[in-house]
Amino acid sequence: MLVKSASFVKSSSKLAECPANSVWEFAFIGRSNVGKSSLINMLTGRKSLAKTSNTPGKTQLINHFLINENWLLVDLPGYGFAKVAKKVRNKFDHMIHNYLAKRESLACTFVLLDIRHEPQHKDLAFMELLGEKQIPFCMVFTKADKLSDKKLSTNIENYKNKMLKNWAYLPEIFVTSSAKKTGRAEILSYVGQVIDDIGEPKFTNQ
């Protein structure tokens, strides 16, 4: 898929404020600082469409971007961010869970995982939750450029093996680097394929 246009639509602090359900949308989620906003900029080919930062917790709202006038890309705040007050964290977690569970136009969620690290309890638990709620998701390993090819393969294998302890089969997996544009064609082509497979949206809540 070619990205011909990409524009910011809206930032929402809760599900009720999100744009009306009109086209399919794809959400990007993961721990704070995992590289969600960077990946969105890499995919859309727009340097600063989504705001990136060295400071974790930059994205605090549900941000919608319209791509090619026919699908929405969603930048979500990081979950389980340790450095904010518990009350704020709970508010974030509630907002994210409510969005994921109830957003009718959500076609697929991309769960971002920093491939430099061992599988983290919070990420595994988050994917378990998506599984329980039957929310379709893919795994996206980020920051692949920060590892040697050998270490990258080892970490991916370790992650898959860890997942297979709890899952009968693995979801779609993408290996990415926003710095090197790795994984861009694969993710965009997957989005196109999902849109083709699920067909024209007919939403009950507009």
Ligand code: GTP
């Ligand atoms: P929050 O909005 O705080 O939840 O973070 P985020 O997940 O949106 O992360 P963001 O894209 O802001 O990136 C965090 C930091 O990681 C920034 O300093 C990025 O430049 C860096 N980064 C993100 N992706 C990559 C990558 O693929 N390679 C490298 N080398 N650095 C990356």
Ligand code: MG
């Ligand atoms: Mg962000």
